[in-house]
Amino acid sequence: MDMVRTYEEAVAWIHGRLRLGIKPGLKRMEWMMEKLGHPERRVRAVHIGGTNGKGSTVAYLRSILQAAGYSVGTFTSPYVEQFNERISINGQPIRDEEIVELVQTIKPLADELEQTELGGPTEFEVITAMMLYYFGKQNIQDIVLIEVGLGGRLDSTNIIYPLLSVITNVSYDHMNILGDTLDQIAAEKAGIIKSGVPLVTAVNEPEAWDVIAKTAAERKAKTYRLGVDFIVSDRQATVEGEQFSLVTPFAEYRDLRIQMPGAHQVENAAVAVMTAELLRLGYSFLIDPEHIANGLATAAWPGRFERVSGNPLIILDGAHNEAGIRSLVETVRAHYPDKRVHVLFAALTDKPLERMIQRLDELADTITFTTFDFPRAAAAEQLADLSSHPQKAVTGDWVGWISEKKNQMGSDELMLITGSLYFISEVRKRLKK
Known part of the structure; x- marks a missing residue:
């Protein structure tokens, strides 16, 4: 099967790469980006890592940005209803034909790469390359929210140089790959911190925070930490979800509401608000308090409670x-x-x-x-x-x-x-x- 013509063939080819397993490292990504004319340099992105809550944090931030009138690309995993969700614009998955075109662009590179000592790209590398080409060359967005696949340091998304980085939290997951102590796992997550790029985080375990704080200091990345730099208060469960207040270094919000229940969702929402504020202050995004309130109130994420x-x-x-x-x-x-x-x-x-x-x-x-x-x-x-x-x-x-x-x-x-x-x-x- 050399030419991919249908959506079914395209998705089958992508999923067929799963046999290559997980291959950490950015060499194959760098090679593909070079061949594609560096689309990753043209993507204005927020990079979102962490053990839990990445998807929900993306949903809250996207909803806030859309309420403010921006067009927002997202890259998330795994999908809930259809593969295309992984690359979406304003919550709408890209079209089947676009997936076919992207595979037609990336597959020849994957075939060529397979002949080199680097070896063929994995499923996730292929999808990441498709996404960066799409948002960097074909359909440039006001902003793209990019969720880390696994870990951070060696994850294929780490090829980007974002406006802001987010690490939701650090706990045990994928231990066979990321290490089995919190500081090892935190070191992998901290790998997304770029020099001079501010970091928003809800990490609270001391051993994980120490690693992240140290990495951020080395890279001169200013950190905004939940519970220290921005603080949630008056949290209460409501019939629909949660209600809470939030104080950041720049503003105070009373009675914010979210539909997704749970204390952890309040944390994810708070992280999203802090990130939105930094986009407003650092990058001139026109985001008002009502955009924040409305964005949070309407955000939903399937399969989360x-x-x-x-x-x-x-x-x-x-x-x-x-x-x-x-x-x-x-x-x-x-x-x-x-x-x-x-x-x-x-x-x-x-x-x-x-x-x-x-x-x-x-x-x-x-x-x-x-x-x-x-x-x-x-x-x-x-x-x-x-x-x-x-x-x-x-x-x-x-x-x-x-x-x-x-x-x-x-x-x-x-x-x-x-x-x-x-x-x-x-x-x-x-x-x-």
Whole structure:
């Protein structure tokens, strides 16, 4: 298959690169950017790294910028409904034909690269190159929000020189790749800090912060840290989500509202506001307080504590590591303290599964483990073995399990479907039908 002509062929070619696994390093990216005439230099970007909350932070910041009338490109992963979401403009995925054109541009380079000692580019490198070419040459935006794929230092997105950098937080995830202590993981995340480029962060663990502060100081990057330089107060759970106030070095905001519930979402929103303020002050973006308030109030992000049904109550949440599960458990307890919780869980094998399942055991009235069609998906039995819940079960047919459970549930019950975002994406497609 040499020429890619259809969307199906294009996406199949991209996904076919998964066999190359993850190859850290920027050499292949540099080679492709050189061949494409350095599109990455023409992208005005905010670079967003961190363990959890990258996607939600992008959603809040995009929403604020759109409220202010800007056209905003985003690069996020993984996708929830369709592959094209990964490269979007104002929340709209780019068209199938554009994906085909981009693959037609990048594939010959990938083929050529494969013949060199650098080896062929991975799936993520290919998608990153497509995105930078798109936003740097074909469809230049006012600003592009670029989410880090994995880690930071050696991530293929780190080829950019952004206006601002954001590190949401640092906790345990992908330990087999990023190291297994917080300071090792923080060092990888801190790799996105560029010289003289301000950094906004919500990192609070001392050992992670020490690494980030040191890197920022070496690179003369001014830092704005949540809880120190900008501070949240009066946070309270509302029916729709959360309400809070925020003081930054430049302004004070009373009673900001967000739709996504959870203390961690308040942190993500605060980080987005601080970033928007720096765009206003450092780069003349015309962003007013009402743009900030309206942007936060309307921001939504699928698969993040998403209520897909009210009666019976069904919530989807892609909590795919320990910190994510911890936040999820707190959020359920705060918003639905009196409900009986039925958990359905599936996950990938490279996660701290034991600790994740322990936390869910504490929350759940019943917990059911399943698996789904994905290369690294853990077997249902493997997950169940890690649970000590008296009411644990295993199902090979989660579609059947959901529809049966739905019919039995009363008004005091809550179905919580969580784990891998890839699994949540599958469930969501089914439930939307």
